[in-house]
Amino acid sequence: MPELPEVETVRRILNKSIIGKKILGIDIRYDKIIQNVSVEEFKKSLINQTFINVNRKGKYLICELNDYYLLVHLRMEGKFFLMHDEELSKHDHIIFKFEDSNLRYNDTRKFGTMHLFKKDIDIYNVYPLNKVGLEPFDEKFTKEYLQEKFKNNTRPIKTALLDQEIVAGLGNIYVDEVLFMSSIYPKTRAKDVNIEQLDKIVESSRIVLNKAINLGGTTIRSFQSSHDITGRFQNELLVHTKEICPNCNSKIDKIKVGGRGTYYCPVCQK
DNA sequence: AACAGACCCTGAGGGC
DNA sequence: TGCCCTCAGGGTCTGT
Numbered sequence: 001m002p003e004l005p006e007v008e009t010v011r012r013i014l015n016k017s018i019i020g021k022k023i024l025g026i027d028i029r030y031d032k033i034i035q036n037v038s039v040e041e042f043k044k045s046l047i048n049q050t051f052i053n054v055n056r057k058g059k060y061l062i063c064e065l066n067d068y069y070l071l072v073h074l075r076m077e078g079k080f081f082l083m084h085d086e087e088l089s090k091h092d093h094i095i096f097k098f099e100d101s102n103l104r105y106n107d108t109r110k111f112g113t114m115h116l117f118k119k120d121i122d123i124y125n126v127y128p129l130n131k132v133g134l135e136p137f138d139e140k141f142t143k144e145y146l147q148e149k150f151k152n153n154t155r156p157i158k159t160a161l162l163d164q165e166i167v168a169g170l171g172n173i174y175v176d177e178v179l180f181m182s183s184i185y186p187k188t189r190a191k192d193v194n195i196e197q198l199d200k201i202v203e204s205s206r207i208v209l210n211k212a213i214n215l216g217g218t219t220i221r222s223f224q225s226s227h228d229i230t231g232r233f234q235n236e237l238l239v240h241t242k243e244i245c246p247n248c249n250s251k252i253d254k255i256k257v258g259g260r261g262t263y264y265c266p267v268c269q270k
Numbered sequence: 271a272a273c274a275g276a277c278c279c280t281g282a283g284g285g286c
Numbered sequence: 287t288g289c290c291c292t293c294a295g296g297g298t299c300t301g302t
Contacts, residue, residue, distance in 0.1 A: 002296095003296095032278090059296080073296085073297085075278095075295085075296055075297075076279090076280095076294085076295055076296065077279095077280090077295095091280090107279095108279085108280060108281075109278085109279045109280050109281085109294095109295085110278075110279055110280080111278065111279065111280095111295080111296070111297085113297090128297095131297095152272090153272090154272085154273085155272085155273070159273095162296085162297095164296085164297075171295090171296070172294095172295070172296085258273095258274085259274085259275075259295090260294090260295075260296095261293095261294075261295085272302105273301105273302090274300105274301085274302080275299105275300090275301085275302100276298105276299085276300080276301095277297105277298085277299080277300095278295105278296105278297100278298095278299105279295105280294100281293105281294100282292100282293090282294095283291100283292090283293090284290105284291085284292085284293105285289105285290090285291085285292105286288105286289090286290090
């Protein structure tokens with residue numbers, strides 16, 4: 001499940017492998033991935049466009065081409081593979097054909113999305129990127145920022161931290177890790193989290209995400225001409241999917257918060 | 271306005 | 287062996 005570190009890993013790999021490649025043809029085998037334009041317009045626009053750069057905001061990949069931006073959200077299981085003549089998988093939904101290879105968007109659960117925009121608009125000011133809040137690495141992401149956002153927020157802190165309009169890039173796994181490192185009970189109302197704890201959230205978010213990026217994400221099969229890249233961060237998880245607390249050896253509890261499976265230590269996280 | 275729940279979709283895993 | 291059921295999950299949409 002791609003979160004910010006996984007998306008960043010995919011971004012870096014894409015930047016090494018598809019820059020300068022020109023799209024000569026596109027096959028679309030599942031239409032619903034394409035969001036804001038018709039399938040015909042999507043194809044017509046992107047043919048003969050060359051990939052110039054791949055950027056990222058939160059969990060969105062921003063592919064820059066000559067005249068367009070292509071936004072990709074991988075959601076749960078979206079992946080890219082750079083391939084040659086290999087047989088297509090039933091989960092390859094969109095194929096960008098280059099002269100000597102092809103880039104396949106593969107997505108088992110079909111939750112991923114693509115948006116296409118002409119370059120003459122400010123994509124950061126239109127949907128969906130205008131709904132993406134600060135990343136934990138942003139210098140404006142501070143305890144004061146969270147205090148302002150949470151002051152009237154009665155939702156559980158876990159749910160509030162998963163809100164991409166407030167914090168961009170944290171998903172279910174990393175929020176559990178952040179709350180564990182900050183010693184905060186996931187169901188605490190966001191407005192009741194004190195300023196010292198908010199400071200810990202800011203600090204922990206940066207530590208967890210940086211570490212995960214450096215290890216190539218959690219477990220992502222994403223890329224590179226049929227080779228899988230397996231992130232190593234899953235070996236570093238402290239609480240998510242764990243049974244015993246690494247701090248106090250208590251049994252880790254699994255509960256539901258806002259409909260999401262949530263792991264926490266009932267002794268360390270009050 | 272703010273929040274809860276349904277929904278999208280498939281494969282994995284449990285029960286029988 | 288195989289069928290049926292339930293569940294997971296990010297983000298959006300709908301309903302309260």
